[in-house]
Amino acid sequence: MAKDLKVYNHLNYNEESSSEKDEFVDFLFQNTEISAPEVDENKAWESLNQKIHNPNKSFMWMKIAATVAILAILSVSLFLFNPSPSQIQVASTNEKINVTFPDGSTGILNTNSSFSYPEKFGDERNVSFTGEAYFDIKKSEKPFIIDVNGVDVRVLGTAFNLITTENDVRLYVDRGLVAFEKAGEQTQVPAGKEAIFNRKNTSVDVKSIPSTNIMSWRNGVFTFDNTPLSQALAELGEYYDVEFKLSDNQLQKCRLTVTFNKQSLNEVLKTIGKALNVKTSYKDRIVKISGQGC
Numbered sequence: 493m494a495k496d497l498k499v500y501n502h503l504n505y506n507e508e509s510s511s512e513k514d515e516f517v518d519f520l521f522q523n524t525e526i527s528a529p530e531v532d533e534n535k536a537w538e539s540l541n542q543k544i545h546n547p548n549k550s551f552m553w554m555k556i557a558a559t560v561a562i563l564a565i566l567s568v569s570l571f572l573f574n575p576s577p578s579q580i581q582v583a584s585t586n587e588k589i590n591v592t593f594p595d596g597s598t599g600i601l602n603t604n605s606s607f608s609y610p611e612k613f614g615d616e617r618n619v620s621f622t623g624e625a626y627f628d629i630k631k632s633e634k635p636f637i638i639d640v641n642g643v644d645v646r647v648l649g650t651a652f653n654l655i656t657t658e659n660d661v662r663l664y665v666d667r668g669l670v671a672f673e674k675a676g677e678q679t680q681v682p683a684g685k686e687a688i689f690n691r692k693n694t695s696v697d698v699k700s701i702p703s704t705n706i707m708s709w710r711n712g713v714f715t716f717d718n719t720p721l722s723q724a725l726a727e728l729g730e731y732y733d734v735e736f737k738l739s740d741n742q743l744q745k746c747r748l749t750v751t752f753n754k755q756s757l758n759e760v761l762k763t764i765g766k767a768l769n770v771k772t773s774y775k776d777r778i779v780k781i782s783g784q785g786c
Contacts, residue, residue: 603733607620624654626651626666627654631649645673674689720746720748740783
């Protein structure tokens with residue numbers, strides 16, 4: 493074919509006619525040594541059919557990878573648009589604090605106490621707590637659970653006073669039914685009863701509330717009916733944040749019958765002085781009581 497091509501070397505392609513160009517192209521097709529392979533139509537159709545109905549492994553892995561990527565994006569989107577509710581921290585120092593929880597239940601923090609709870613409750617109404625507080629819980633099918641350092645106080649709807657210390661947890665039920673729960677074991681406490689959970693041996697002691705003034709710290713109402721003076725002064729001292737000191741131990745035998753309703757400390761001391769025939773003095777948060785008394 494190379495020899496035959498010499499015949500066309502003299503052609504000037506800029507000047508040749510269209511008929512001469514066509515003859516040259518025909519010449520190339522007729523004399524080329526490269527030929528197209530024969531095609532087996534049946535095998536071609538069979539191969540195409542297999543690819544349609546049986547996609548290869550790489551394609552399948554691409555589908556799996558795409559699915560995983562979509563799920564990951566959806567997970568991130570759900571997290572961004574539905575973040576977990578943030579925690580609210582409430583702490584008191586020298587004053588009591590009233591708190592309304594997300595479900596409308598209320599709590600009154602005594603001094604030096606704290607609450608921690610989410611902005612919105614879920615299937616359970618969870619609150620963490622330390623110190624002393626009075627709870628008035630709205631009735632609901634969702635349990636209200638108070639975590640007091642490893643011990644749960646579980647209720648549905650009730651009112652109670654709760655005190656936590658390093659050694660124990662003290663519960664005084666004002667209304668309804670409350671349960672202490674530790675490691676799956678429950679102790680139910682009805683209204684008018686107190687329960688003391690001992691942290692060391694994990695025992696629970698349930699008995700009648702020793703004083704009608706257990707929860708007086710929240711409303712300032714104290715009722716003493718032939719109450720031993722030492723007990724009365726302990727309860728009043730906690731509420732008014734003072735320490736009582738007796739000049740004579742014989743005064744401890746005195747008993748007090750009186751009612752205080754949100755009165756000032758000076759009014760309380762005047763009343764005690766008249767009721768017991770004693771003198772009182774107050775300085776630097778120390779109240780001294782002296783005299784014969786009784």
